[in-house]
Amino acid sequence: MHLKNRLPFVFFVSLVLTLFLGIFLAYPDISAAGEIAVVKVDVANIRTGPGTDNSVFSQVGLAERLPVLGKSGDWCQVRISDGSTGWVAGWLVALETTGTTPEPSRSGEDSGSLKTAVVTGSVVNIRSGPGTSNGVIGQVNQGNTLSILEQSGDWYRVKLSSGSTGWVAGWLVSVRSAPAQTSPPVNQDTGGKTPGDNSGKADNQSGKALSLNVSDSGGKTSATLKASAPFNYSSFFLNNPDRLVVDMQGVTPGDLPLNTTVDSKSVSQVRVGYFQKNPDVTRLVFELKGGAQYLASLSTDQKTLTVETYIPNVSGSYRGKIITIDPGHGGSDPGAIGAGGTKEKEVTLDIANRIARILEANGAKVVMARSGDTDDDLYERTDKANNAKSDVFVSIHINANNDKSIGGTTTYIYSGTGARVQESDRLARCVQAEMIKTLGLRDIGVKSANFAVLRTSNMPAILVEVAFISNAAEEKLMRTDSFRSKAAEAIARGIGLYFAQRRTA
Structure with a gap:
């Protein structure tokens, strides 16, 4: 090759090396491809x-799968559906290695130890x-208990009441150990079974309910259940009607x-049912009156x-409290x-001002x-709350999804552990319950996330997706x-209920 013909080639190689070196120096943690980023939140920003x-x-929306092109610190460079590339926060996605399938660990059919999955989400897909x-083959409701047959990564293969099997996301269930095979659960309140029906009982270690006493004093209704053997319990709210x-x-x-008729200020009646056998689960359903809270x-x-x-x-629960309200986004x-041009x-900001x-x-x-x-800046927002020694931090957001049919209300807390997170959960449940009652939208429930404002606040903190x-x-x-006022009133009332509950407790 003549020198004059080699010059363009040499120039091209130099240009490529210069560009590569520039990228490397800008993003020193960049890694090779071979991973998929699966979006864990309802909506995640793609930045330059x-x-x-930036x-x-x-x-991008929940569950979207994005090829990972590189990394820089906590951020992933990804390719989105239109072919363009950008950066997504690593705490908003779950990384999967392409071309490999996690080795399933058998925990049900082939081993002696059985585990059950108790559904914690409102309505959860079975895939x-x-x-x-993978496609959705069915749905289960909050409170359902399913036998776990095997595990693959964060997913569990479970047995449904129809006898068929499918897969459920591990972050939407609570896994518990159980001593024996699980019968199909009953899906409606107490299940319509008579309390004394013990036929087919295989778990000889279960205790027996001995008594249920309900009393009302000083504005509180107290229900005490005694059993012949130790047991565990779980609890959750249902809406429309409140239970x-x-x-x-x-x-x-x-x-x-x-049925036990109560007719107190907070409860109209208590119902009892044999919710599930083998392992045995007895269900109490309290039919609540408006605004009722509970301690168990x-x-x-x-x-x-x-x-x-x-x-x-x-009344009086707000007095002297310092409350930080954070209207999401703003400025640029x-x-x-x-689709109608409404900006989050x-x-x-409007709802936050009404709350204030x-x-x-x-x-x-x-x-x-x-x-x-x-x-x-996100950190400036929590700095204001921390410096003011706020009692609670409440961030207001509006959700979005690529699936235009999806709607509803969600409240998020930090995905960590500790007393602050426990208090955040109490605050979130108070606000979420009031939002659902007032707005009447789909109850997506209380979720956990690693959002910066939840992670860096020193006090109980929630993020409401109205x-x-x-x-x-x-x-x-x-x-x-009308809607904005109702949302503001519901959030403010939920905050008040949290403080009143904490004061009473």
Whole structure:
């Protein structure tokens, strides 16, 4: 090759090496491809570079699978569906290695130890395989208990009431050990079975419910259940109508009455049912009156469960409290944008201002993490709350999803552990319950996430996703004063219920 013909080639190679070196120096942690980033949240921003100081140019939705091109610190460079590339925060995705399938660990059919999965999500999909890329073959409701047959990564293969099997996401269930094979669970409240029905019972270690005493004193209704052997319990709320469900594992109903009429300030009646056999689960259903809260405790010997229900006195619960309200996004970051042009940053600021007025009118001091249409760093927002020694931090957001049919309300807490997270969970449940009652949207429930504002706040902190701006009907609602006022009132009332509950407890 003549020298004059080699010059363009040499120039081209030099240019490529220079570009590669520039990328390497800019992003020194960059790694080779071979991974898939699976989006773990309802909506995640795709940015022009690795960091929140880079601009958002696209968004991706829950369960989307994005090829990983490289990494820089906690950020992943990914390719999205239109072929363009950008950066997503690593804490918003789960990484899977391409071309490999996790080795299943057998925990049911082929071994002596049986585990069960108790559904914690409101409505959970059952899929044909272990991953969101597999089709949905059915759904199960919150509180259902399913036999675990095997595990693959974060997914469990479970046995359904129809006898068929499918896969459920591990982050949507609570896994528990059980001593024997599980019968198909009953799916409606107490299941319609008579309490004394012990036929087919295989678990000889289960205790028997001996008595259920319900009393009302000082505005509190106390239900005490005693059993002949130690047991565990779990509890959750159901809405429309309001019910408190308490499942006691390792207890048969014995001769307890099907219904106990109470008619107190907080409870109209208590129902008992044989929810599941082998392992035995007895279910108590408290039919609640508006705004009722509860406290449950198990005795030291685990044979006596006490459930107290009450209507909190919210008046005065705000006085002297310091509350930080954080309107999501702002300034150059509009957040999610609806098909009708509605911007998340405008809705969140309006709702936050309404909340602030309600709280201040009831004696609280309000710190606004963002008071106008300004660019406020996420860490600056929690710095304001921490410096003010706020009692709680409440971030207001509007959700979005590529699936325009999805709608509903969600409240997030930090995915860590400890007393602050426990208090955050209590606050989240109070606010979520009031949002569902007031707005009437789908109850997606309380979820955990590693959002920066939840992770870096020193006090109980929640992030409320009021509704979906990507859903045409919900976008239309959030453009109205009525909806925004109702959302603000519900969030403020939920905060008040939290403080009242903490004071009573």
